[in-house]
Amino acid sequence: MIRRGLALAAAALLALAPLLAPPYQVTLLLPAFAYGIALLGLNLLFGTAGLLSFGHALFVALGAYTAAGLTTRYGVLSFEAIVAAAAGLAAVVAVPVGLLCVRYVKIYFGMLTLAFGMLFYSFLYKFYALTGGDEGLRVLRPLLLGRPFAELDKVGFLTGPFYYYALALLALATLAMRRIVRSPFGLSLRAIRENADKAAFVGVSVRRYRFYAFVIAAVFGAVGGTLLAVPTGLADPLLAYWTHSGNLVFMLLLGGFEHFLGPLVGALAFIFLQDLVMSLTAYWRFVFGALLAIVVVFFPRGLLGLVAPERPA
Amino acid sequence: MQRILNLACGSFYALGAYTGVSAVTWALGHGLPAPLFLLVLVASGLALAVIGPPVERLLRAVYDRDESFQLLLTFALVLMFEDVMRFVWGTAPVQLGNAYLVYGRLAVAGSTVPVYNLVVIAAGGLVALGMGGLLTHTRFGRIVRATAENREMSAALGVDLRRVYARVFTLGVALGTVGGALVIPATAAVNEMAIDVVVEAFAVVVIGGLGSMRGAFVGSLIVGVLKAGAIATWPEVEMLAIYVVVIGVLVLRPAGLFAGAAP
Structure with a gap:
């Protein structure tokens, strides 16, 4: 009950943010929302099913490039259509990739997903005519629910309609993921994580469920990717690079992968910390590396693990 | 090891x-x-x-x-x-x-x-x-x-x-x-050297097989030849070819080409 109250209070605070906070802070929330959605997917794999993907950035980049390709190449500006296309494309890509990856667990799963991520990166980087190569592709301002909001400048658009659109999408994604995690399917995934042999013995189709989790995670990753690309206005190949996947896992661990809301907390904390540290020193990677090392060694349960030590069901 | x-x-x-x-x-x-x-x-x-x-x-x-x-x-x-x-x-x-x-x-x-x-x-x-x-x-x-x-x-x-x-x-x-x-x-x-090299090293190790010295050696030869060959013939696929081989090896022989042949 308290937990739910806190979550609702946080949601209300986020809804009021554009009225209370300066525009810069509000624009910082946008990538945090985008990463939040992508991390919900990543955490279905890691926190729920026990599979650590080091190639989740593939799907984030896929979403970003879908937004870029549709707006600049095909003149599709409806953001609903973009999100739907990104989700569909991610599912299509995730089927063959997932079928291969879920045959393995642990480190082999991580390596295989990393290899696929890098495969996609080199495709984005080298096929200049199709993807813009290292310059990437521009993302034009999309229509939200069919409305262009032409009267607003860029900041006004991002901190106004687009902010609420992203927040609504995040809320939808969170609710959808909650349904998934709490369903019998989610329960089966947790059983597989704890003991795959036992799960198989009581009739859980281990590989098939892992595969479903992989595809769902991919869809969440791509939806997050579309949101990520609009504020920056650019989709570039580094989105698919392995260090980006590493950062995603970092955010998840920072928030706490054992908690359902860990991904959202991690995304928020990461973005604001990054902004803070970058404003203080040019060597923010060093600070973040040290921070990650500390989290991994001393606080593997992340920020939420500090506040709420037991594992909620 | x-x-x-x-x-x-x-x-x-x-x-x-x-x-x-x-x-x-x-x-x-x-x-x-x-x-x-x-x-x-x-x-x-x-x-x-x-x-x-x-x-x-x-x-x-x-x-x-x-x-x-x-x-x-x-x-x-x-x-x-x-x-x-x-x-x-x-x-x-x-x-x-x-x-x-x-x-x-x-x-x-x-x-x-x-x-x-x-x-x-x-x-x-x-x-x-x-x-x-x-x-x-x-x-x-x-x-x-x-x-x-x-x-x-x-x-x-x-x-x-x-x-x-x-x-x-x-x-x-x-x-x-x-x-x-x-x-x-x-x-x-x-x-960028560090993060670029590690993916190549990763490819080498995967192709050769984790924990195999002979595998690492052969793997590095394969990656080197593949890279040089691709640059000479079809430069776009240079990196692509490496990862295709890596994925192929991981899928077909996840322990690497030299599994069991480790010294």
């Missing part, structure tokens, strides 16, 4: 490259005859191995945890080393004057090859032979192989696991730093 996938190996390589440049520039400035620069490179690489034990000490904290955490800790090291290099050597590429051609060129089969390339190839072969000899013909090598095979058993038989791990890791660091130092006359040291 240690069953740790170290993402930071690329950082050691880059660190070796940067230090190599500084050491050689310094030595040449102090009147070292140019042809001796190779020795300086190797020495600076070996000297850098001192960072091995402290890093290993840090990684020890997660030996017993899930591999995912080991992977993440080495990722943290990658981030930190990258900024250390940025701090010390700046963001501009660092290059070694004209040491590359000090040894002259050689005409081989119609094309000219800088002799230095041959030196590096020879050094690679020597290291491979040396490692093979170390692992198969020395007491230390036997202990390392036994530990890799079954750590509880070798601990029960009186092997000091901590010392073995510290030494193996330091040896790995030394190979990385010397390797980085050796390429530097032919190329420039750049900030």
Whole structure:
């Protein structure tokens, strides 16, 4: 009950943010929302099913490039259509990739997903005519629910309609993921994580469920990717690079992968910390590396693990 | 050998490259005859191995945890080393004057090859032979192989696991730093070196098979030939081809081409 109250209070605070906070802070929330959605997917794999993907950035980049390709190449500006296309494309890509990856667990799963991520990166980087190569592709301002909001400048658009659109999408994604995690399917995934042999013995189709989790995670990753690309206005190949996947896992661990809301907390904390540290020193990677090392060694349960030590069901 | 996938190996390589440049520039400035620069490179690489034990000490904290955490800790090291290099050597590429051609060129089969390339190839072969000899013909090598095979058993038989791990890791660091130092006359040291090299090293290790020395050697040949071949014929697929092979190997023979053939 308290937990739910806190979550609702946080949601209300986020809804009021554009009225209370300066525009810069509000624009910082946008990538945090985008990463939040992508991390919900990543955490279905890691926190729920026990599979650590080091190639989740593939799907984030896929979403970003879908937004870029549709707006600049095909003149599709409806953001609903973009999100739907990104989700569909991610599912299509995730089927063959997932079928291969879920045959393995642990480190082999991580390596295989990393290899696929890098495969996609080199495709984005080298096929200049199709993807813009290292310059990437521009993302034009999309229509939200069919409305262009032409009267607003860029900041006004991002901190106004687009902010609420992203927040609504995040809320939808969170609710959808909650349904998934709490369903019998989610329960089966947790059983597989704890003991795959036992799960198989009581009739859980281990590989098939892992595969479903992989595809769902991919869809969440791509939806997050579309949101990520609009504020920056650019989709570039580094989105698919392995260090980006590493950062995603970092955010998840920072928030706490054992908690359902860990991904959202991690995304928020990461973005604001990054902004803070970058404003203080040019060597923010060093600070973040040290921070990650500390989290991994001393606080593997992340920020939420500090506040709420037991594992909620 | 240690069953740790170290993402930071690329950082050691880059660190070796940067230090190599500084050491050689310094030595040449102090009147070292140019042809001796190779020795300086190797020495600076070996000297850098001192960072091995402290890093290993840090990684020890997660030996017993899930591999995912080991992977993440080495990722943290990658981030930190990258900024250390940025701090010390700046963001501009660092290059070694004209040491590359000090040894002259050689005409081989119609094309000219800088002799230095041959030196590096020879050094690679020597290291491979040396490692093979170390692992198969020395007491230390036997202990390392036994530990890799079954750590509880070798601990029960009186092997000091901590010392073995510290030494193996330091040896790995030394190979990385010397390797980085050796390429530097032919190329420039750049900030992105570490994270670019590690994916190639990753490809090599996967193709060859984790924990197999012979596999690593063959894997590096495959990756090198594949890269050169792709650049010569269809440059767009250079990296693509490598990852296709990596995925193929992981899917068909996840333990690598040389599984079971480890010395």
